[in-house]
Amino acid sequence: MELYSPVTIRDIRQRYDFQLSKSLGQNFITDRNIIDKIIEGAGIGSGDLVIEIGPGIGVLTAAAAEKAAKVVAIEIDSKLIPILGETLCGYENIEVIHADVLKTDLNGIIRSQREAGNFAGAVRIIGNLPYYITTPIIMQILENGVKAGSLTVMMQKEVADRIKAGPGSKTYGAISVAAQYYCEIRQVTTVPKEVFVPQPKVDSAVLHFEIREEKPVELASEKVFFACIKAGFGKRRKTLLNSLDGVCGIGRKEIKDILGEAGIDASRRAETLGIDEFAAIANAVAERTVRQETTE
Numbered sequence: 001m002e003l004y005s006p007v008t009i010r011d012i013r014q015r016y017d018f019q020l021s022k023s024l025g026q027n028f029i030t031d032r033n034i035i036d037k038i039i040e041g042a043g044i045g046s047g048d049l050v051i052e053i054g055p056g057i058g059v060l061t062a063a064a065a066e067k068a069a070k071v072v073a074i075e076i077d078s079k080l081i082p083i084l085g086e087t088l089c090g091y092e093n094i095e096v097i098h099a100d101v102l103k104t105d106l107n108g109i110i111r112s113q114r115e116a117g118n119f120a121g122a123v124r125i126i127g128n129l130p131y132y133i134t135t136p137i138i139m140q141i142l143e144n145g146v147k148a149g150s151l152t153v154m155m156q157k158e159v160a161d162r163i164k165a166g167p168g169s170k171t172y173g174a175i176s177v178a179a180q181y182y183c184e185i186r187q188v189t190t191v192p193k194e195v196f197v198p199q200p201k202v203d204s205a206v207l208h209f210e211i212r213e214e215k216p217v218e219l220a221s222e223k224v225f226f227a228c229i230k231a232g233f234g235k236r237r238k239t240l241l242n243s244l245d246g247v248c249g250i251g252r253k254e255i256k257d258i259l260g261e262a263g264i265d266a267s268r269r270a271e272t273l274g275i276d277e278f279a280a281i282a283n284a285v286a287e288r289t290v291r292q293e294t295t296e
């Protein structure tokens, strides 16, 4: 059974009386080439555990199971669970979990799969992500320190452009700095909207996030670093002096001193700063925050 074939998808929908849900971001892939590119881009080894987010009717799941030691697929839609039981019945190395990925303890899954001896290699997270929660899924995985080697995921092209943008680009923002702090990112491919059923309004792209073992900058406090990024891009049209005024309780005069000490022109905007410049600012802010706390 070719799961990516529109004929198969139609047949399954009819037999199970399954209605595709727009609110769950259900746009299924119908192109073998794209499936191959995602699987290749993920770099799955024969000893690896693959965690798939949102298997749908199982197109990527089956392809991943051909390469990996074990695949755990997390699907929120209860109507897809019996369908996956049928489409994936030929694979002994697939486990489907009926759950919301945002409420799932991924490290718990990784730990229990390793302890059960189901894999000994790396953890690769893959998925054609539901568009409505792409950013929360990616950021939750990165911020929670999920013990995976990489994430290879499809998303709206516009979101992918923002994530991989660099300083000076119009699309560069807080999500770019945050994602690039945690990962080395490369684009695997772009995907035209015509290869999905139903067809979405926009094109997609697949990004591969290789999760860094060592971060690119040293931080006194991640919390302060992310607060500075949020403040800077929160008022992205303002100068740094204005946008950072008040961040972590640090006033305008001190922000001016911090920028001066770091050799950063106070009239620049956040969208021009590299990750190392954000780190220099954040570390100086963190140092002053500690100083303030100890003198209070």
Ligand code: SAM
Pocket (backbone or CB within 6 Å): 024, 025, 026, 027, 028, 029, 053, 054, 055, 056, 057, 058, 059, 060, 074, 075, 076, 077, 080, 099, 100, 101, 102, 127, 128, 129, 130, 131, 133
């Ligand atoms: N992997 C399939 C494919 O590529 O054809 C389906 C991808 S479809 C874009 C997204 C899938 O994620 C759907 O099956 C949807 O039901 C599921 N999904 C949506 N929200 C979810 C959540 N919070 N947790 C887990 N799965 C979710």
